[in-house]
Each structure stands twice: as structure tokens, then as C-alpha cells.
Amino acid sequence: MLSKNNTVIGFIGTGVMGKSMAGHLLREGYSVAVYTRTKDRALELVSQGAIWKDSVAELSKVADVIITMVGYPKDVEEIYLEESGIVSNAKKGSYVIDMTTSTPSLAQRIYEEAKQRNIHSLDAPVSGGDVGAKEARLTIMVGGDKEAFEACKPIFEVMGQNIILQGEAGAGQHTKMCNQIAIASNMMGVCEAIAYAKKAGLNPEAVLTSISAGAAGSWSLSNLGPRMIAGNFEPGFYIKHFIKDMGIALQEAEAMGMNTPGLSLAKQLYEQLAENGEENSGTQALFKFYK
Structure with missing residues (x-):
């Protein structure tokens, strides 16, 4: 015990x-x-x-x-x-x-x-x-x-x-890959939604309040959306570690004969950010790509 x-x-x-x-x-x-x-x-x-x-x-x-x-x-x-x-x-x-x-x-x-x-x-x-x-x-x-x-x-x-x-053994890690795959495409959607709100001349905080309570709601939208709006890109989770996770998920998916286009695109965008010196920023810094 x-x-x-x-x-x-x-x-x-x-x-x-x-x-x-x-x-x-x-x-x-x-x-x-x-x-x-x-x-x-x-x-x-x-x-x-x-x-x-x-x-x-x-x-x-x-x-x-x-x-x-x-x-x-x-x-x-x-x-x-x-x-x-x-x-x-x-x-x-x-x-x-x-x-x-x-x-x-x-x-x-x-x-x-x-x-x-x-x-x-x-x-x-x-x-x-x-x-x-x-x-x-x-x-x-x-x-x-x-x-x-x-x-x-x-x-x-x-x-x-x-x-x-x-x-x-290994099932925990496989489950985490499911988690990261879901986050990868969701982060692109969160960034695009906030960028769209700003481009349309809306108040992004008010938009976030509306859409986070509806069908679009997600952890990333509620927790990282406000950081994007505030320009806070400090790491809660490093971009370099997310790229590592997405790489593992892609390898595992390929080994199972599975195609993951959303994951592949998200990894490409994050790799571009890392190449521009953002590897130690938080994952919400993907918003910079859309700015």
C-alpha cells in the first residue's frame, strides 16, 4: 500500500x-x-x-x-x-x-x-x-x-x-496521440476564427464569449484564445514539444496505414514558426502565422 x-x-x-x-x-x-x-x-x-x-x-x-x-x-x-x-x-x-x-x-x-x-x-x-x-x-x-x-x-x-x-503498456501514449491529433487541427481553427473576427472589425473578446459557449467550444478556444488576443505567447506548452508530439503521431498513423491530412498541415505550419525562432513559444503562437 x-x-x-x-x-x-x-x-x-x-x-x-x-x-x-x-x-x-x-x-x-x-x-x-x-x-x-x-x-x-x-x-x-x-x-x-x-x-x-x-x-x-x-x-x-x-x-x-x-x-x-x-x-x-x-x-x-x-x-x-x-x-x-x-x-x-x-x-x-x-x-x-x-x-x-x-x-x-x-x-x-x-x-x-x-x-x-x-x-x-x-x-x-x-x-x-x-x-x-x-x-x-x-x-x-x-x-x-x-x-x-x-x-x-x-x-x-x-x-x-x-x-x-x-x-x-503503450495505451496511454496512443491515447495521448489521439489528444494531440485533435488539438492540431483545432488550433488552426481557433487561430483562423480569431483572425477572421479581427479582419471583420469585430471585438474578438466578445466573439470568443459567444462561440466558446456553443458548438465550437473547446479547451484551446477557451484557454488559448484569450492569450492570442492579448498577444501573450509565453509557453504553457512549447511549440518544439508539440512538433515532437505531432511527429510521433504521424509515424504511428503511417505505420497503421492511416492518412492524417489535418495533422500533417498543422505540423508544417508549426515547423515554419519554429524555423522563424518561435520554437520556445507557446502553441498559441500559431496565431502569428495568421497575422
Whole structure:
């Protein structure tokens, strides 16, 4: 049983999303150890009571549950599968949860490697952006064994609200690809709608109030539309990471013989923005393309 009193949670990756997620666990009363490549990003959590560890291996040896929230599949592979990584150093019977958006095949590989060492592995990517992370309202899509999911569910509930076991290892990542495919085309629609409102001489805030409550309503429209109008392009989710996600989704779709024209177009537009120096802007900076 993973109770607050005897569970140490190791958290690797304290960026835009991870910092808030780890903070919720601290405030809930869990003992939290942290590691990130840039130590300065973890200092606020350390000041709140988190325990700093100097390496992935050092953190893995003391944690009962290890959560990772890093950038790219190559980072996930390194952190989990190298000799100095999680699988080689985690305690038997511990739980490892990758909440990065990564590839389904890598999630399955980590699961198999972990299982051989009596370690429980879950892939649990999230949706909800920086707002969802800050407000503990993330959607969490999980792949793995039901027993491991049930054991870790109280921890998930500290960080999110919509938490569903989607299937076996890799199913969480496949579900996240569905999420990103839906967002990709929706973001183009949100940008075009706001650009149209401005071109027509309308008040875009008033337009947003009308259309967000109707059939056009979406998370992106309600949460990112106002940022576009205000000219706020700070990252809740980086363009460079969205391009990575869309690339994974395209590869998976192609492997299944599926055509995704909306996804392909969105990726092309975002790549143009990245080439113009916007890779570290938030995904709502797609609006600049239409301006």
C-alpha cells in the first residue's frame, strides 16, 4: 500500500509542467525527492521541502515511486534504460511512471525491462497544459497493469481529475496521440476564427464569449484564445514539444496505414514558426502565422 507516511516519490523533470505537479505532491504530504538536469529549476521545490538528488541513479535507489516528466523520447530512453538510469537502479517492487509524451513502443520496452526486474511500469502522459498542472486538473491517460494503476491512482488524483486506464503498456501514449491529433487541427481553427473576427472589425473578446459557449467550444478556444488576443505567447506548452508530439503521431498513423491530412498541415505550419525562432513559444503562437 502506497501511503503518504511511508512512500517516497522521486520526481525527475521540473519544468513548466513538472514543477507544479511535484509541488502538489509535496503539499499533499508526500516525501518528494527531485532531480533535473538544471538544478536551478528545482530550487523552489527544494525550498518547499523537496529533497535534491544529484543523479537519476541516486534518486532511483531511495524512491518507492518514480515519476518522470521530461522533453523527448530520447530523454526518456536515456533516463530509464541506461546503466545509470531508473530501471537498473530502482528498488524491486517500486513503481515507475513516465508522464512524458513519448512513443508507445518505448513505453512497451520500458515495461518489459522493468518487469524483468520486478518493477511496475506505467505510461501516463497528460493533457491540460500549464493551467491544468497548476490547478491539479490534468487529464491523465494511463497504460499498464490494472494492479499498478490502482496502487498509483491516489498519487494521480493529487495531480489530475480525469484519470483513466486505457489498456496495456503503450495505451496511454496512443491515447495521448489521439489528444494531440485533435488539438492540431483545432488550433488552426481557433487561430483562423480569431483572425477572421479581427479582419471583420469585430471585438474578438466578445466573439470568443459567444462561440466558446456553443458548438465550437473547446479547451484551446477557451484557454488559448484569450492569450492570442492579448498577444501573450509565453509557453504553457512549447511549440518544439508539440512538433515532437505531432511527429510521433504521424509515424504511428503511417505505420497503421492511416492518412492524417489535418495533422500533417498543422505540423508544417508549426515547423515554419519554429524555423522563424518561435520554437520556445507557446502553441498559441500559431496565431502569428495568421497575422
